[in-house]
Amino acid sequence: MSQQFDILKAIYNDTKDEKYQYAILPWGATEPHNYHLPYLTDCYLSHDVAVDAAIRAYEQGRIKGMVLPPIPLGSQNPGQRELPFCLHTRYETQKAILTDIVASLDYQGISKLFIVNGHGGNSFKNMIRDLAVDYPHFLIVVSDWFAIVPQIGFFDEKDDHAGELETSVLMHYRPELVDLSVAGNGVYFPFRIQALRDGTGWIPRNWAKVSQDTGIGNPLKSTAEKGRRYVEAVSNKLADLFISVVEDEIY
Ligand SMILES: [Zn+2]
Numbered sequence: 392m393s394q395q396f397d398i399l400k401a402i403y404n405d406t407k408d409e410k411y412q413y414a415i416l417p418w419g420a421t422e423p424h425n426y427h428l429p430y431l432t433d434c435y436l437s438h439d440v441a442v443d444a445a446i447r448a449y450e451q452g453r454i455k456g457m458v459l460p461p462i463p464l465g466s467q468n469p470g471q472r473e474l475p476f477c478l479h480t481r482y483e484t485q486k487a488i489l490t491d492i493v494a495s496l497d498y499q500g501i502s503k504l505f506i507v508n509g510h511g512g513n514s515f516k517n518m519i520r521d522l523a524v525d526y527p528h529f530l531i532v533v534s535d536w537f538a539i540v541p542q543i544g545f546f547d548e549k550d551d552h553a554g555e556l557e558t559s560v561l562m563h564y565r566p567e568l569v570d571l572s573v574a575g576n577g578v579y580f581p582f583r584i585q586a587l588r589d590g591t592g593w594i595p596r597n598w599a600k601v602s603q604d605t606g607i608g609n610p611l612k613s614t615a616e617k618g619r620r621y622v623e624a625v626s627n628k629l630a631d632l633f634i635s636v637v638e639d640e641i642y
Pocket residue numbers: 424432433509510552553557
């Protein structure tokens with residue numbers, strides 16, 4: 392960590408004299424993650440992956456990006472948002488936040504923003520289309536960091552929420568925040584209706600009906616080493632994305 396911190400200081404403690412080509416906005420949520428992970432899990436993970444990716448992009452491509460503070464306001468499903476301190480954020484609120492950030496960056500001469508999303512309930516595509524109308528020279532790229540590298544080959548059991556993937560990655564970055572001794576087993580109770588199970592139709596899942604402990608996915612085989620291997624692959628792909636979008640012609 393200390394070596395990473397030194398590199399970070401080298402990249403980020405020089406805003407007065409240095410030119411930055413892009414910004415990264417980690418976006419999470421404030422919500423229960425089973426019993427063993429903190430409410431800010433999606434913020435920690437998206438932020439920490441973004442920092443790793445920014446460092447790699449600097450080392451490999453010599454491009455400088457600023458990681459902004461993570462946004463802790465996510466869109467929540469029924470059954471989850473009723474739980475104490477879970478914060479549901481409307482589309483309009485998220486769009487207003489993103490719009491103000493884009494306006495600030497645009498005014499400062501930074502015209503490329505990468506959203507590193509860590510919360511499955513968030514969806515930014517339509518607001519990005521709207522902002523492309525209002526700021527035609529400003530480019531916004533969105534990535535769900537947890538979905539850009541397949542879980543197979545890294546984890547034993549599939550993770551949907553607070554399972555092996557998220558737990559392993561938080562054990563890698565911030566082990567002091569994980570207490571597996573209190574974790575539920577994350578058993579999933581799917582829709583009874585086949586056409587909703589197979590995606591013919593979509594509705595938000597009522598979290599109280601599909602999970603007993605707010606987790607979906609068994610976290611018990613999580614290890615920090617699994618998390619380290621996975622985020623290495625993820626941050627490499629993100630760094631490649633940053634470098635090519637900053638350096639290359641898109642079309
Ligand atoms: Zn999460």
